[in-house]
Amino acid sequence: MTSPEAREEAVLEAVRERRERVNEAIPEELPIQRPERLYEASRYLLDAGGKRLRPTVLLTAAESLLDVEPLGTDYREFPTLNGNRIDIMDAAVSVEVIQSFTLIHDDIMDDDDLRRGVPAVHEEYDLETAILAGDTLYSKAFEIMLETGAKPDRSVEALNVLATTCTKICEGQSLDVTFEERADVSPDEYLEMVEQKTAVLYAASACLPAILLGADEETVDALYGYGLDIGRAFQIQDDVLDLTVPSEKLGKQRGSDLVENKQTLITVHARDQGVDVDNLVDTNDVEAVTEAEIDDAVAQLEASGSIEYANTTAQDLVAQGKERLEVLPDNEARELLRDIADYLIERGY
Incomplete structure (x- = not known):
């Protein structure tokens, strides 16, 4: 059996290989043009880096559907199930552009100064x-998706998925904001929020190649479900890492979600167990909170079983997501999708 460490390294290498291809494509699809300042700002976070997990899921799902050798086929001339060829890389860039749009607006709303190790846009x-810049990226994503060369009915369906995804992301962000003022958020409400805010873009990334390449509805639905499951697990793992990873590795104050009163599956569960979540730390100032205060808060959350509950929920979601992949051919790309799912809850920061 492959160890988690070996699996993580294999996943990271696969992501690096696809990320390089995506990074080469981004300037082609989003060149710096007039007005230069607008397009420089639009490209700023894209050029700053990022793992490119969502486009990696998209490209890998396409590889599995066609049972082609991973990285051995030109993504710009990708075969479809109907014998035509399309530019599947355009779809991969499109979802990454949407991701960048959401990050720019998130940083504005949260008044965050840093993103990916550089000043926020x-x-x-x-x-x-x-x-x-965020608005430009939003509209450009649709322009880029229209350039895949897929059959008109498939393009329309892909655009519908992308549009619905953007709407749900905004709805999820709105829920996240309103939850900060509530002390009665349920685990189901939290999971609904992260499904909309985070998981739907993973779901779109997973199912878009099936739509564009001409797969049947069962396959599209299964891949969409896979993306929802691993996307929710991804966000839950982020909640856990915010409490358990040292500040210097996080690149921000450990426990910042707790200090800022952000609802997570951990705090929602802890409140149900009688923990006074609102008073786990004595300050609302992220910079003023001490490591000792966070240690004490984490100890209480561990004692209530809330961190374990979050871990178990994420593991269950990943297991469910991997089961959905049975609709795909049994090949190396499908196994990579399974490993990506595991990586999302086994990763450090």
Whole structure:
């Protein structure tokens, strides 16, 4: 049996290989043009890096559907199930562009100064330019998706998925904001919120190649479900890491979600167990909280079984997501999708 460490390294190598291809494609699909400042700001976070997990899921799902050698087929001339060829890389870039759009607007809403180790777009440029850059990325994602060359009915369905995904992301973000003012959020409500805010883009990434390549509805639905499951697990793992990974490795204050009163599956469960979540730390200032205070808070959350509950929920979601992959051919790419699912809950930060 492959160890988690070996599996993680294999996944990271596979992601690196596909990330390199995506990184080469981004300037082609989103060149710097007039007005230069707008497009420089739009490209800023894309050029700053990122794992490219969502486009990796998309490209890998396409490889599995066609049972082609991973990385051995030109993504710009990708075969379909109907014998035509399309540009599946355009779809991969499109979902990464949507991801970047959401990050720019998230940083504005949260007044975060840093992203991916560099100043946030609104800090590097200005608030007005950042808003326009996010809006530009949003619209460009649809333009890029239209360039795949897929059959018209398939393109329309792909655009519908992308549009619905963007709507749900906004709905999820709105729920997240309102949850900060509530002390009665249930685990089901939390899972609904992260499904919309985070998981739907993984779901779109997984199912879009099936739509564009001409797969049947069962396959599209199964891949969409896989993306929802692993996307929710991904966010739950982020909640756990925020409490358990040292600040220097996180790149931000450990426990910042707790200090800022963000609802997570951990705090929702702990409140149900009678923990006074609102008073686990004595300050609302992230910079003022001490490591000792976070240690004490984590100890209480562990004692209530809430961190274990979050871990178990994430594991169950990943197991469910991997079962959905049975609709795909049994090949190396399908196994990589399974390993990606495991990586999302086994990763460090």
